[in-house]
Amino acid sequence: KNEVEQSPQNLTAQEGEFITINCSYSVGISALHWLQQHPGGGIVSLFMLSSGKKKHGRLIATINIQEKHSSLHITASHPRDSAVYICAVVRGNQFYFGTGTSLTVIP
Amino acid sequence: KAGVTQTPRYLIKTRGQQVTLSCSPISGHRSVSWYQQTPGQGLQFLFEYFSETQRNKGNFPGRFSGRQFSNSRSEMNVSTLELGDSALYLCASGQDVYGYTFGSGTRLTVV
Numbered sequence: 001k002n003e004v005e006q007s008p009q010n011l012t013a014q015e016g017e018f019i020t021i022n023c024s025y026s027v028g029i030s031a032l033h034w035l036q037q038h039p040g041g042g043i044v045s046l047f048m049l050s051s052g053k054k055k056h057g058r059l060i061a062t063i064n065i066q067e068k069h070s071s072l073h074i075t076a077s078h079p080r081d082s083a084v085y086i087c088a089v090v091r092g093n094q095f096y097f098g099t100g101t102s103l104t105v106i107p
Numbered sequence: 108k109a110g111v112t113q114t115p116r117y118l119i120k121t122r123g124q125q126v127t128l129s130c131s132p133i134s135g136h137r138s139v140s141w142y143q144q145t146p147g148q149g150l151q152f153l154f155e156y157f158s159e160t161q162r163n164k165g166n167f168p169g170r171f172s173g174r175q176f177s178n179s180r181s182e183m184n185v186s187t188l189e190l191g192d193s194a195l196y197l198c199a200s201g202q203d204v205y206g207y208t209f210g211s212g213t214r215l216t217v218v
Contacts, residue, residue, distance in 0.1 A: 033207070043197060043209040086150065093163045094140065095207075097150040 003027050006087050006098035013105050019074040021101045023087030026068065033095070034061050034072045035086040043086070046072070077105045109133065111200050111210035119216045125186040128213045132179050132200030138162075139181040140207070141173060144195040153196075156181055185215075193217045 005024045013019050023032070034046045047054050047061040049070065054061050058077075063070040074081055082105050087098040112131040120126050132139050140155035140163075152165040156175035173183045179200070185192055193216050201207035 035209070040211075042211040043199075045207060045209065048206060088150075093138075093155050093157075094152045094165070095142070095150075096152070099149045 002099065003096050004087055004089055004098040006085075006101050008101060009099065011101055011103045013077050013103070015078060015105055015107050017077050017105075019077050019081075019103065019105075021072045021085050021087075021103070023070045023072070023098055024068060025070075025087075025089045025096075027089070027091055027096070029089040029091050031090040032063055032070050033088040033090070034070075035088055037084045037086060037100070039083075046085075074103075079105045079107050081105050111198060111208050113196075113198055113210035113213050115213060116211065117214050117216075119218060120188050122188055122190060122217055124188050125184065126188060126215060128183045128196055128198075128215070130181045130183070130198035130200070130210060132181070132198075133208055136200035136202055136208075137179055138201050138207075139175055139179060140199050141181070141183050142197045142199070143167075144197060144212075145191075145193075150197075153183065188217045190217050 003026050007022050031050045033048050035043050037043045049063040058075045060073040084100045084102050086100045088095045114129045138157045141153040142150050144150045154173050155163040159175045170186045175181045195212045195214050197212045199207040199209045
């Protein structure tokens with residue numbers, strides 16, 4: 001069983017929709033990252049969370065340490081948000097990754 | 108400031124050959140970690156170096172090795188390449204594991 005589970009695996013949305021991607025983990029962690037990967041490979045770290053909530057533009061990330069759960073929300077989704085979103089937890093000195101959520105936003 | 112630089116961006120090698128990939132971290136970052144991404148396995152941790160010392164190693168065979176130089180630049184070497192080593196290899200640098208920046212990756216194809 002993967003230590004980090006993401007859902008859904010694939011998501012298609014209409015432009016403007018509110019999107020939620022979920023991440024659950026089964027181990028104690030010191031931090032959680034939400035990563036974005038566009039076709040072509042490059043990965044960008046969107047957020048690093050150890051508690052609470054962070055907001056950056058149309059993106060919001062929350063984490064509940066007690067429930068071992070995090071969510072990434074995208075408000076007013078846009079086709080340029082189409083990418084793979086990866087949840088990664090930090091334990092010790094390394095990352096453990098979810099399998100990613102492939103998001104497609106249709107105009 | 109300059110980001111994490113990985114070279115080369117693309118590489119084609121033949122089975123049995125060896126390959127060396129390079130990662131130049133953001134200036135001041137002492138931690139560099141390496142990851143393999145394949146369609147079947149997703150992202151997997153290879154190893155992490157801090158101040159020239161390997162602190163952590165993932166579950167990969169000994170054909171995969173790395174090192175870090177005094178200027179924090181890191182290299183990853185894969186010997187006796189297999190077809191299954193075809194992947195995107197990513198490195199990330201940071202002050203510690205909490206604040207990492209990823210490079211764009213090296214796409215290795217083994218034929």
